[in-house]
Amino acid sequence: MTIADRWLLPDGMDEVLPPQASRMEELRRTLLDLYHGWGYDQVMPPPVEFLDSLLTGTGTDLDLQTFKLTDQLTGRMMGASADVTPQVARMDAHSLRRQGPVRLCYCTNVLRAKADQHQGGRSPVQVGVELFGHAGLEADSEIIHLALTSLTASGAREIHLALGHIGIYRSLVEAAELNHDQERALFDALALKSPGALAEQVSASVTDPALGAMFNALGELHGDVSIIQQARDVFAGAPVSVKTALDELDALHQSVLAHFEVDLYVDLAELRGYEYHTGMMFAAYVPGYGQALAKGGRYDDTGRAFGRARPATGFSMDLKQLASLAQVLPKKGAIWAPSPADEALSLAIASLREQGERVVQALPGQRTGPAEHGCDRRLEFIDGRWLPTTLAQETRA
Numbered sequence: 001m002t003i004a005d006r007w008l009l010p011d012g013m014d015e016v017l018p019p020q021a022s023r024m025e026e027l028r029r030t031l032l033d034l035y036h037g038w039g040y041d042q043v044m045p046p047p048v049e050f051l052d053s054l055l056t057g058t059g060t061d062l063d064l065q066t067f068k069l070t071d072q073l074t075g076r077m078m079g080a081s082a083d084v085t086p087q088v089a090r091m092d093a094h095s096l097r098r099q100g101p102v103r104l105c106y107c108t109n110v111l112r113a114k115a116d117q118h119q120g121g122r123s124p125v126q127v128g129v130e131l132f133g134h135a136g137l138e139a140d141s142e143i144i145h146l147a148l149t150s151l152t153a154s155g156a157r158e159i160h161l162a163l164g165h166i167g168i169y170r171s172l173v174e175a176a177e178l179n180h181d182q183e184r185a186l187f188d189a190l191a192l193k194s195p196g197a198l199a200e201q202v203s204a205s206v207t208d209p210a211l212g213a214m215f216n217a218l219g220e221l222h223g224d225v226s227i228i229q230q231a232r233d234v235f236a237g238a239p240v241s242v243k244t245a246l247d248e249l250d251a252l253h254q255s256v257l258a259h260f261e262v263d264l265y266v267d268l269a270e271l272r273g274y275e276y277h278t279g280m281m282f283a284a285y286v287p288g289y290g291q292a293l294a295k296g297g298r299y300d301d302t303g304r305a306f307g308r309a310r311p312a313t314g315f316s317m318d319l320k321q322l323a324s325l326a327q328v329l330p331k332k333g334a335i336w337a338p339s340p341a342d343e344a345l346s347l348a349i350a351s352l353r354e355q356g357e358r359v360v361q362a363l364p365g366q367r368t369g370p371a372e373h374g375c376d377r378r379l380e381f382i383d384g385r386w387l388p389t390t391l392a393q394e395t396r397a
Contacts (some may be wrong), residue, residue, distance in 0.1 A: 012115035016320065024125065028107050031127055031150055031319075035105035038146060040129050042347060043104050045087035047080060047111075053090055054079045056305040061275070062086070065112045080111040084126050086302065089312060092132040093303030101133040103143040107319060122321070128296070128316030132303075135311035137248055138282050140298060141255045146258050147294045147315045151284055155326025156293065160263045160285040164270035166277045166297070167245040168235075169218065175239050176211045189270050190219055210237055222267040225253050225305035231268055248280055273297065282315075286325065293321055333376030334358035335388050339366070348379060348386035357388075 009015065016024060048069070055063050056079050066079040066213040081087060084106050092102050107127040115122050117289060129146060144161075151159055169190070173183050182205040198219045206212040218235045221227050228250050233243045253264055262284075270281065272295075279298030286293055294313025303310045337349050339362040349359050360373045370378060370391055377388040 010110075010122075014121045014320075015229065019322060021170060023326075024319055027154060027323050028125075028127065028319060029053040030153055031322075032105060032107060034150065034153060035103075035129055035146070038103070040103040040105040043088060043091055043106050045081060045084055045091070045106065045108060047109070048078045049087065050080065051077045051079045053306070054081065054086060056086060056090075056302070061273070065114060067111055081108075082110055082112045083316070084108060084110060084128065085130060085299070085314060087227050088130045088314075089132070089299075089302040089310075092130070092312075093306035093310060094307035095289060097308065098133075098184045101131065101139070103129065103131050119203050124321075125319035126316050127220070127316060127319045127322075130224075130312060130314035132312045134313075135300065137251055139311070140248070141252060143296055143313050143315055144252060144256060144282055145259060147282070147284060147296060147317075148256070148262065150317065151286070151294055151325075152260075154322040156284075156286050156322075158263070158287050160265060160269065160287075160294075161256060162265045162267055162283045163249055163269050164269065164281045164283070165245040165249050165279060166281055167273060167279050168231075168242050168268055169271060169274070170278075171239045171241040171245070172211060172214055172218070176208060176215075178205055182236065186215065187271060187274060189211075191271055193219065194267070195219055205255070219269050222269060222327050223264055223265070223330075225264055226264040227268065245279070273299075279313075289321065293317055293325075310336075319369060332358075334360050334374050334392070335377045335379055336370035336375035337361040337363055337379045341387055345379070345381075345386050352388070 015293070030079065050071070051068065052068075055066065061084055061196065065080070065082040068077055068079050070076070071078050073196045088106060090103050092098075092104065096102065105128065107125065110124055111124045112122045112124070129143070131143055148159060150163070173186070178186065186198075186201045186205060189201040192198075195216070199216055202212045207213055214235055221231050228246055231246055232243070235246070250268065253266070256262060257264065272283075276299055278300045281297035282295070283292035284294040294315050294317045296313070297334045298311075298313040300311045301309040302312055308352050335352060335357055337345065337359050341349065341361065349361060352359050359379075360370075360375055370376075376391055378391055380388075380389050
């Protein structure tokens with residue numbers, strides 16, 4: 001093994017160095033304080049859990065992203081958390097078991113088997129919120145508003161918000177009485193955004209001409225908010241649940257535009273998280289980033305496997321990406337203290353640190369000076385007292 005082999009990191013794994021680490025910590029505190037102000041309680045899920053609970057109700061996507069290992073104590077399979085949301089759902093359903101709406105937030109490291117194809121590593125720091133126990137539109141609206149507020153607090157500008165509703169596709173599939181294979185083939189065709197492939201699958205699987213026309217139109221229903229009205233015309237003969245979903249999207253988009261300046265995009269054929277989401281879905285984008293910075297939506301009844309089915313809605317983000325949104329501004333400088341310390345110097349240093357100052361004390365034999373340690377002031381003994389004085393510009397250069 002060469003020296004280079006010893007410091008190489010696995011693909012997709014990264015380390016966070018100064019000053020970005022400080023920026024992330026400041027932002028973590030800002031966001032958690034924001035969520036606290038909205039009534040969300042912080043939780044800290046474990047880094048690994050038994051697969052039986054970790055992957056409950058999440059579909060195959062999360063299964064493929066989960067590192068798996070054997071518990072040496074029980075012989076059972078465990079997984080490293082790749083997404084905090086299922087863990088928080090377990091906490092609400094099993095550990096807390098509170099009555100009424102429950103608001104929870106978190107910020108923790110997760111580990112993923114594969115990196116995102118656009119950007120992002122395999123070890124994001126996931127931050128987000130989950131709201132349990134309320135099935136109404138008010139909860140979805142709160143989640144979207146809090147997600148946009150989080151992005152703004154992180155320095156995001158020119159936010160583009162994409163809205164969708166998985167309930168529309170689910171309702172059409174149920175009305176068409178498709179079997180699993182037909183549903184899967186239709187799902188794949190919609191995901192390709194290919195009208196030809198979609199028409200071929202609809203012709204092969206959907207016997208009702210009216211429903212077939214709705215499926216074919218679904219692939220084209222994406223664009224600005226006028227899509228909602230177009231969809232009302234297209235789905236005039238659809239089940240009532242489709243009309244309800246469109247009403248929800250209409251109310252949500254009006255609520256967003258009343259409080260935020262965002263570019264709104266509606267995509268009724270977006271099926272991301274199909275096996276997981278049950279209602280409205282959203283994703284927030286910022287120019288210069290290849291993937292959504294905030295993703296969320298409704299995922300009712302995830303806690304059913306833990307004995308307590310509950311309405312649920314939430315969103316998550318990667319703190320590492322958020323920390324790169326805004327330029328890291330230089331913090332207040334530090335004070336350079338000489339070595340060795342006498343009692344008066346030690347007391348002066350302690351007093352300055354208690355006041356919130358950053359004091360870097362030289363060590364015996366140290367060759368680096370104030371500039372290398374980001375100091376803009378120096379402690380000097382003046383008139384019987386240790387006082388901070390400003391370093392000359394050339395000294396710090």
